[in-house]
Amino acid sequence: MSANKELIENLFKANRRSVARSISIVENDNSDSSALLKKIHSNIGQAYRIGITGPPGAGKSTITNQLTKHYRKLNKKVGIIAVDPTSPFTGGALLGDRIRMNEIGIDEGVFIRSMATRGSLGGLSKKAIDASDVLDAAGFDLIILETVGVGQSELDIAQAADTTIVVLVPESGDSVQAMKAGLMEIADFFVLNKSDRPGSEQAIASLQTILMMKDHDEKTWMPKIIKTIASENKGILEIAGEIERHKTFMNENNFFIQKRESQTKIRIKEIVESKIRKQIWSESGEKFLNSSLEKVVLGDLSPYYIAEEIILDFINRNN
Ligand SMILES: Nc1nc2c(ncn2[C@@H]2O[C@H](COP(=O)(O)OP(=O)(O)O)[C@@H](O)[C@H]2O)c(=O)[nH]1
Numbered sequence: 001m002s003a004n005k006e007l008i009e010n011l012f013k014a015n016r017r018s019v020a021r022s023i024s025i026v027e028n029d030n031s032d033s034s035a036l037l038k039k040i041h042s043n044i045g046q047a048y049r050i051g052i053t054g055p056p057g058a059g060k061s062t063i064t065n066q067l068t069k070h071y072r073k074l075n076k077k078v079g080i081i082a083v084d085p086t087s088p089f090t091g092g093a094l095l096g097d098r099i100r101m102n103e104i105g106i107d108e109g110v111f112i113r114s115m116a117t118r119g120s121l122g123g124l125s126k127k128a129i130d131a132s133d134v135l136d137a138a139g140f141d142l143i144i145l146e147t148v149g150v151g152q153s154e155l156d157i158a159q160a161a162d163t164t165i166v167v168l169v170p171e172s173g174d175s176v177q178a179m180k181a182g183l184m185e186i187a188d189f190f191v192l193n194k195s196d197r198p199g200s201e202q203a204i205a206s207l208q209t210i211l212m213m214k215d216h217d218e219k220t221w222m223p224k225i226i227k228t229i230a231s232e233n234k235g236i237l238e239i240a241g242e243i244e245r246h247k248t249f250m251n252e253n254n255f256f257i258q259k260r261e262s263q264t265k266i267r268i269k270e271i272v273e274s275k276i277r278k279q280i281w282s283e284s285g286e287k288f289l290n291s292s293l294e295k296v297v298l299g300d301l302s303p304y305y306i307a308e309e310i311i312l313d314f315i316n317r318n319n
Protein backbone atom coordinates (compact mmCIF):
# COMPACT_ATOMS: atom_id res chain seq x y z
CA MET A 1 0.00 0.00 0.00
CA SER A 2 1.59 3.25 -1.07
CA ALA A 3 0.87 6.79 -0.02
CA ASN A 4 -1.65 7.44 -2.78
CA LYS A 5 -3.90 10.44 -3.11
CA GLU A 6 -7.05 8.64 -2.06
CA LEU A 7 -5.47 7.34 1.12
CA ILE A 8 -4.28 10.80 2.08
CA GLU A 9 -7.63 12.44 1.31
CA ASN A 10 -9.35 9.88 3.51
CA LEU A 11 -6.75 10.31 6.21
CA PHE A 12 -7.48 14.04 6.31
CA LYS A 13 -11.16 13.12 6.79
CA ALA A 14 -10.12 10.98 9.77
CA ASN A 15 -11.36 7.80 8.10
CA ARG A 16 -10.38 5.11 10.58
CA ARG A 17 -9.16 2.56 8.08
CA SER A 18 -7.01 5.18 6.38
CA VAL A 19 -5.55 6.27 9.71
CA ALA A 20 -4.73 2.65 10.58
CA ARG A 21 -3.25 2.00 7.14
CA SER A 22 -1.16 5.17 7.24
CA ILE A 23 0.28 4.21 10.62
CA SER A 24 1.16 0.78 9.23
CA ILE A 25 2.98 2.50 6.39
CA VAL A 26 5.05 4.66 8.74
CA GLU A 27 5.76 1.63 10.91
CA ASN A 28 7.37 -0.08 7.93
CA ASP A 29 9.73 2.87 7.68
CA ASN A 30 10.59 2.70 3.98
CA SER A 31 10.32 4.98 0.95
CA ASP A 32 6.51 4.81 1.11
CA SER A 33 6.57 6.16 4.64
CA SER A 34 8.86 9.05 3.67
CA ALA A 35 6.52 9.90 0.80
CA LEU A 36 3.46 9.81 3.04
CA LEU A 37 5.03 11.92 5.77
CA LYS A 38 6.18 14.50 3.24
CA LYS A 39 2.70 14.78 1.75
CA ILE A 40 0.89 15.20 5.06
CA HIS A 41 3.34 17.58 6.69
CA SER A 42 1.55 20.80 5.79
CA ASN A 43 -1.53 19.45 7.59
CA ILE A 44 0.14 18.86 10.91
CA GLY A 45 0.94 21.07 13.87
CA GLN A 46 -2.49 21.44 15.45
CA ALA A 47 -2.42 18.50 17.86
CA TYR A 48 -1.06 18.76 21.38
CA ARG A 49 1.19 15.82 22.32
CA ILE A 50 1.19 14.41 25.81
CA GLY A 51 3.77 11.83 26.87
CA ILE A 52 3.03 9.52 29.79
CA THR A 53 5.82 7.34 31.11
CA GLY A 54 6.70 5.43 34.26
CA PRO A 55 7.35 1.91 35.53
CA PRO A 56 5.19 -1.03 34.43
CA GLY A 57 1.96 -1.22 36.42
CA ALA A 58 2.14 2.37 37.69
CA GLY A 59 -1.23 3.14 36.15
CA LYS A 60 -0.28 4.80 32.89
CA SER A 61 -3.00 3.07 30.88
CA THR A 62 -5.60 3.80 33.55
CA ILE A 63 -4.62 7.48 33.53
CA THR A 64 -4.66 7.55 29.72
CA ASN A 65 -8.12 6.01 29.78
CA GLN A 66 -9.52 8.48 32.32
CA LEU A 67 -7.86 11.46 30.68
CA THR A 68 -9.30 10.39 27.33
CA LYS A 69 -12.80 10.23 28.82
CA HIS A 70 -12.27 13.73 30.23
CA TYR A 71 -11.21 15.13 26.87
CA ARG A 72 -14.09 13.40 25.10
CA LYS A 73 -16.52 15.25 27.36
CA LEU A 74 -14.94 18.45 26.05
CA ASN A 75 -15.48 17.12 22.54
CA LYS A 76 -11.76 16.81 21.83
CA LYS A 77 -10.60 13.99 19.61
CA VAL A 78 -7.91 11.80 21.17
CA GLY A 79 -5.32 9.61 19.48
CA ILE A 80 -3.41 7.16 21.67
CA ILE A 81 -0.12 5.48 20.88
CA ALA A 82 0.90 2.85 23.42
CA VAL A 83 4.53 1.92 23.10
CA ASP A 84 5.44 -1.23 24.96
CA PRO A 85 8.98 -2.48 24.53
CA THR A 86 8.36 -5.24 27.04
CA SER A 87 5.80 -7.12 25.04
CA PRO A 88 7.11 -8.02 21.60
CA PHE A 89 4.62 -10.87 21.25
CA THR A 90 1.37 -9.20 22.12
CA GLY A 91 2.20 -6.08 20.15
CA GLY A 92 1.73 -4.10 23.32
CA ALA A 93 -1.87 -5.17 23.72
CA LEU A 94 -1.76 -6.15 27.35
CA LEU A 95 -4.82 -7.05 29.39
CA GLY A 96 -5.24 -3.53 30.73
CA ASP A 97 -5.06 -2.13 27.23
CA ARG A 98 -7.69 -4.56 26.03
CA ILE A 99 -10.07 -3.42 28.75
CA ARG A 100 -9.40 0.14 27.73
CA MET A 101 -10.07 -0.75 24.11
CA ASN A 102 -13.54 -1.94 25.09
CA GLU A 103 -14.32 1.15 27.08
CA ILE A 104 -13.13 3.94 24.81
CA GLY A 105 -11.99 2.07 21.72
CA ILE A 106 -15.41 2.05 20.08
CA ASP A 107 -15.74 5.83 20.35
CA GLU A 108 -15.34 7.45 16.92
CA GLY A 109 -13.39 10.32 18.48
CA VAL A 110 -10.73 8.00 19.86
CA PHE A 111 -8.06 6.08 18.00
CA ILE A 112 -5.79 3.61 19.81
CA ARG A 113 -2.69 2.02 18.39
CA SER A 114 -0.16 -0.21 20.13
CA MET A 115 3.42 -0.40 18.95
CA ALA A 116 5.98 -2.97 20.01
CA THR A 117 9.71 -2.62 19.56
CA ARG A 118 10.92 -6.07 18.65
CA GLY A 119 14.25 -5.45 20.27
CA SER A 120 15.22 -2.01 19.09
CA LEU A 121 14.31 0.98 21.18
CA GLY A 122 15.98 3.66 19.12
CA GLY A 123 13.78 3.22 16.09
CA LEU A 124 10.68 3.22 18.19
CA SER A 125 10.61 6.85 19.17
CA LYS A 126 11.08 7.69 15.52
CA LYS A 127 8.08 5.55 14.58
CA ALA A 128 6.00 6.90 17.45
CA ILE A 129 6.74 10.45 16.30
CA ASP A 130 5.86 9.55 12.71
CA ALA A 131 2.62 7.91 13.89
CA SER A 132 1.84 11.03 15.93
CA ASP A 133 2.19 13.05 12.75
CA VAL A 134 -0.37 10.79 11.08
CA LEU A 135 -2.84 11.29 13.94
CA ASP A 136 -2.14 15.02 13.89
CA ALA A 137 -2.89 15.18 10.16
CA ALA A 138 -6.10 13.23 10.75
CA GLY A 139 -7.28 16.02 13.03
CA PHE A 140 -6.89 14.52 16.48
CA ASP A 141 -6.73 17.37 18.99
CA LEU A 142 -4.71 15.47 21.56
CA ILE A 143 -2.20 12.71 21.12
CA ILE A 144 -1.29 10.66 24.16
CA LEU A 145 1.91 8.65 23.96
CA GLU A 146 2.14 5.99 26.64
CA THR A 147 5.53 4.32 27.07
CA VAL A 148 6.83 1.93 29.66
CA GLY A 149 9.73 3.41 31.55
CA VAL A 150 12.43 0.85 30.98
CA GLY A 151 15.92 1.70 29.85
CA GLN A 152 16.08 4.42 27.27
CA SER A 153 12.47 4.59 26.12
CA GLU A 154 11.27 7.01 28.76
CA LEU A 155 13.92 9.47 27.72
CA ASP A 156 12.84 9.21 24.10
CA ILE A 157 9.30 10.20 24.98
CA ALA A 158 10.37 13.75 25.83
CA GLN A 159 11.56 13.93 22.24
CA ALA A 160 8.02 13.21 21.03
CA ALA A 161 5.85 15.12 23.51
CA ASP A 162 4.97 18.73 24.26
CA THR A 163 4.22 17.87 27.87
CA THR A 164 5.84 14.86 29.55
CA ILE A 165 4.25 13.26 32.60
CA VAL A 166 6.15 10.80 34.78
CA VAL A 167 3.92 8.45 36.76
CA LEU A 168 5.27 6.99 39.99
CA VAL A 169 3.73 4.89 42.77
CA PRO A 170 4.28 4.94 46.55
CA GLU A 171 6.53 1.88 46.59
CA SER A 172 9.82 2.78 48.18
CA GLY A 173 12.80 3.53 46.00
CA ASP A 174 10.80 4.88 43.11
CA SER A 175 11.97 8.43 43.50
CA VAL A 176 15.57 7.34 43.78
CA GLN A 177 15.15 5.29 40.66
CA ALA A 178 13.56 8.25 38.95
CA MET A 179 16.68 10.24 39.66
CA LYS A 180 18.91 7.55 38.27
CA ALA A 181 16.92 7.07 35.10
CA GLY A 182 17.07 10.75 34.34
CA LEU A 183 13.32 11.03 34.71
CA MET A 184 13.76 14.20 36.73
CA GLU A 185 15.11 15.89 33.65
CA ILE A 186 12.24 14.99 31.37
CA ALA A 187 9.24 15.34 33.70
CA ASP A 188 7.16 18.47 33.19
CA PHE A 189 5.28 17.18 36.17
CA PHE A 190 4.95 14.03 38.26
CA VAL A 191 1.90 11.99 39.07
CA LEU A 192 1.96 9.97 42.23
CA ASN A 193 -0.67 7.39 41.38
CA LYS A 194 -2.08 4.69 43.68
CA SER A 195 -2.08 7.23 46.48
CA ASP A 196 -4.68 5.01 48.14
CA ARG A 197 -1.74 2.83 49.07
CA PRO A 198 0.41 3.22 52.19
CA GLY A 199 3.49 5.40 51.92
CA SER A 200 2.10 7.95 49.48
CA GLU A 201 2.75 10.99 51.69
CA GLN A 202 6.28 9.82 52.30
CA ALA A 203 6.87 9.25 48.59
CA ILE A 204 5.64 12.78 47.81
CA ALA A 205 7.86 14.26 50.51
CA SER A 206 10.99 12.55 49.23
CA LEU A 207 10.20 13.47 45.65
CA GLN A 208 9.62 17.05 46.75
CA THR A 209 13.01 17.10 48.46
CA ILE A 210 14.71 16.02 45.26
CA LEU A 211 12.80 18.61 43.24
CA MET A 212 13.76 21.40 45.62
CA MET A 213 17.43 20.72 44.98
CA LYS A 214 17.04 21.75 41.39
CA ASP A 215 17.84 25.35 40.53
CA HIS A 216 14.78 27.41 39.83
CA ASP A 217 13.53 30.96 39.61
CA GLU A 218 10.20 32.50 38.54
CA LYS A 219 11.14 32.20 34.87
CA THR A 220 11.77 28.46 34.88
CA TRP A 221 9.11 25.82 35.04
CA MET A 222 8.89 24.04 38.35
CA PRO A 223 7.54 20.47 38.04
CA LYS A 224 4.74 19.75 40.48
CA ILE A 225 3.57 16.48 41.95
CA ILE A 226 -0.06 15.54 41.45
CA LYS A 227 -1.62 12.91 43.69
CA THR A 228 -4.04 10.55 42.00
CA ILE A 229 -6.07 7.39 42.37
CA ALA A 230 -6.59 6.77 38.69
CA SER A 231 -8.67 3.63 39.18
CA GLU A 232 -11.20 5.78 41.06
CA ASN A 233 -10.91 8.70 38.66
CA LYS A 234 -9.43 10.87 41.42
CA GLY A 235 -6.96 13.58 40.41
CA ILE A 236 -7.60 13.31 36.69
CA LEU A 237 -8.97 16.85 36.42
CA GLU A 238 -5.85 18.06 38.21
CA ILE A 239 -3.68 16.28 35.61
CA ALA A 240 -5.65 17.93 32.79
CA GLY A 241 -5.29 21.28 34.58
CA GLU A 242 -1.55 20.90 34.95
CA ILE A 243 -1.18 19.97 31.26
CA GLU A 244 -3.07 23.16 30.40
CA ARG A 245 -0.92 25.23 32.78
CA HIS A 246 2.27 23.82 31.24
CA LYS A 247 0.99 24.47 27.73
CA THR A 248 0.17 28.09 28.63
CA PHE A 249 3.56 28.58 30.28
CA MET A 250 5.34 27.22 27.20
CA ASN A 251 3.35 29.43 24.84
CA GLU A 252 3.67 32.60 26.88
CA ASN A 253 7.41 32.32 27.11
CA ASN A 254 7.97 31.34 23.51
CA PHE A 255 9.38 28.05 24.80
CA PHE A 256 6.90 26.02 22.81
CA ILE A 257 8.44 26.83 19.43
CA GLN A 258 11.94 26.52 20.89
CA LYS A 259 11.14 23.06 22.22
CA ARG A 260 9.62 21.90 18.95
CA GLU A 261 12.61 23.28 17.06
CA SER A 262 15.12 21.43 19.19
CA GLN A 263 13.03 18.24 18.91
CA THR A 264 12.92 18.74 15.15
CA LYS A 265 16.67 19.13 14.99
CA ILE A 266 17.20 15.77 16.71
CA ARG A 267 14.48 14.19 14.60
CA ILE A 268 16.02 15.29 11.31
CA LYS A 269 19.44 14.07 12.40
CA GLU A 270 17.93 10.70 13.23
CA ILE A 271 16.18 10.51 9.85
CA VAL A 272 19.43 11.36 8.03
CA GLU A 273 21.40 8.77 9.98
CA SER A 274 18.76 6.09 9.54
CA LYS A 275 18.56 6.70 5.78
CA ILE A 276 22.33 6.65 5.37
CA ARG A 277 22.65 3.53 7.50
CA LYS A 278 20.13 1.73 5.34
CA GLN A 279 21.83 2.75 2.10
CA ILE A 280 25.35 2.04 3.25
CA TRP A 281 24.48 -1.56 4.08
CA SER A 282 22.90 -2.13 0.72
CA GLU A 283 23.96 -5.27 -1.08
CA SER A 284 27.38 -4.09 -2.22
CA GLY A 285 28.37 -2.61 1.16
CA GLU A 286 27.45 -5.79 2.98
CA LYS A 287 29.23 -7.95 0.37
CA PHE A 288 32.42 -5.94 0.57
CA LEU A 289 32.33 -6.09 4.35
CA ASN A 290 31.91 -9.88 4.36
CA SER A 291 34.75 -10.39 1.90
CA SER A 292 37.11 -8.30 4.06
CA LEU A 293 36.62 -9.99 7.41
CA GLU A 294 39.25 -12.71 6.98
CA LYS A 295 41.93 -10.21 5.88
CA VAL A 296 41.25 -8.06 8.95
CA VAL A 297 41.35 -11.01 11.33
CA LEU A 298 44.60 -12.31 9.80
CA GLY A 299 46.15 -8.86 10.20
CA ASP A 300 46.46 -8.00 6.50
CA LEU A 301 44.13 -5.01 6.61
CA SER A 302 43.01 -2.61 9.34
CA PRO A 303 39.28 -2.33 10.16
CA TYR A 304 39.74 1.41 9.62
CA TYR A 305 40.95 0.81 6.08
CA ILE A 306 37.87 -1.32 5.35
CA ALA A 307 35.56 1.26 6.95
CA GLU A 308 37.00 4.05 4.81
CA GLU A 309 36.67 1.89 1.69
CA ILE A 310 33.00 1.29 2.50
CA ILE A 311 32.40 5.02 2.98
CA LEU A 312 34.19 5.84 -0.29
CA ASP A 313 32.14 3.21 -2.12
CA PHE A 314 28.96 4.70 -0.64
CA ILE A 315 29.93 8.20 -1.77
CA ASN A 316 30.83 6.99 -5.26
CA ARG A 317 27.56 5.10 -5.58
CA ASN A 318 25.68 8.28 -4.77
CA ASN A 319 27.52 10.58 -7.13
N1 LIG B 1 -4.92 0.65 44.02
C1 LIG B 1 -4.83 1.27 42.85
N2 LIG B 1 -4.72 0.55 41.70
C2 LIG B 1 -4.64 1.23 40.53
C3 LIG B 1 -4.64 2.64 40.47
N3 LIG B 1 -4.52 3.01 39.17
C4 LIG B 1 -4.43 1.87 38.46
N4 LIG B 1 -4.49 0.79 39.26
C5 LIG B 1 -4.42 -0.63 38.86
O1 LIG B 1 -3.06 -0.96 38.62
C6 LIG B 1 -2.95 -1.92 37.59
C7 LIG B 1 -1.99 -1.47 36.50
O2 LIG B 1 -2.54 -0.36 35.85
P1 LIG B 1 -2.19 0.04 34.35
O3 LIG B 1 -2.93 1.31 34.05
O4 LIG B 1 -2.40 -1.10 33.40
O5 LIG B 1 -0.62 0.33 34.48
P2 LIG B 1 0.49 0.64 33.36
O6 LIG B 1 1.29 -0.61 33.19
O7 LIG B 1 1.33 1.73 33.93
O8 LIG B 1 -0.22 1.05 32.11
C8 LIG B 1 -4.35 -2.17 37.10
O9 LIG B 1 -4.87 -3.33 37.70
C9 LIG B 1 -5.11 -0.93 37.57
O10 LIG B 1 -6.48 -1.18 37.77
C10 LIG B 1 -4.76 3.37 41.70
O11 LIG B 1 -4.77 4.60 41.75
N5 LIG B 1 -4.85 2.63 42.84
Ligand SMILES: [Mg+2]
Pocket residue numbers: 060061062096097146
Ligand atom coordinates in the same frame (compact mmCIF):
# COMPACT_ATOMS: atom_id res chain seq x y z
MG1 LIG C 1 -0.09 0.30 30.09
